[in-house]
Amino acid sequence: MASTQQLIDEAAKIYKVLSNSTRIKILYYLRHQEHEIDVKSMVNDLQLAQPIISKQLGILYRYQLVCRHKEGTRVFYSLDDPHVVEMIDDMLNHVKHEIKGEPHPQNLYTRIR
Template identity: 35%
Template sequence: MKRDNKMNIDYLKEASQIFKLLSNETRLKMLVTLENKAISVNELSARLNIEQSAVSHQLSILKKHQLVDTNRVGKLIYYRLDDPHILDIVNEAVQHSSHVIRGKKHGE
């Protein structure tokens, strides 16, 4: 990352937005579900047991920040991860959560 102060501030602002997106459990479930394959809104709704309109709304938010992308096949739109390394962040947070929940220090 460039050391230019203006650039750093812009990057940090966007990173803050990404963390806000990831603070929503529904969006986390969606990202993890999309890890291995593209899925339609209907299928994602069924898998997560969430109203289709809520799924569509959350997916549009994730798409705005380039975390998911779409592919149209006929009338269906399939969603997939646009930036798979976002799951690295999610997995690190889950690992940290595991330590906290078990009451263990890191490395134990």
């Protein structure tokens, strides 16, 4: 079993991967697809260059945030772990409070202490 430090180190690597807005944009795009989607469709829908999307998808795949399969020359992608997008949602909610200058809702941990 991995030590706590190993888990923290791996989490830090994933946070670094998620520090890129293009990668977050791709994850959100995939989240709202009903099925796997090919790179060409992503290029058209996200209006980003194919090499940019392919590079970012490669990084997301390496960290098991997306999965892929190939059919001929086309590569199809989908989310590998929707929980990651939920984590991003939580961060965006945090940012919304910060931008508006609103207090954060009390969480269970705060109420227990």
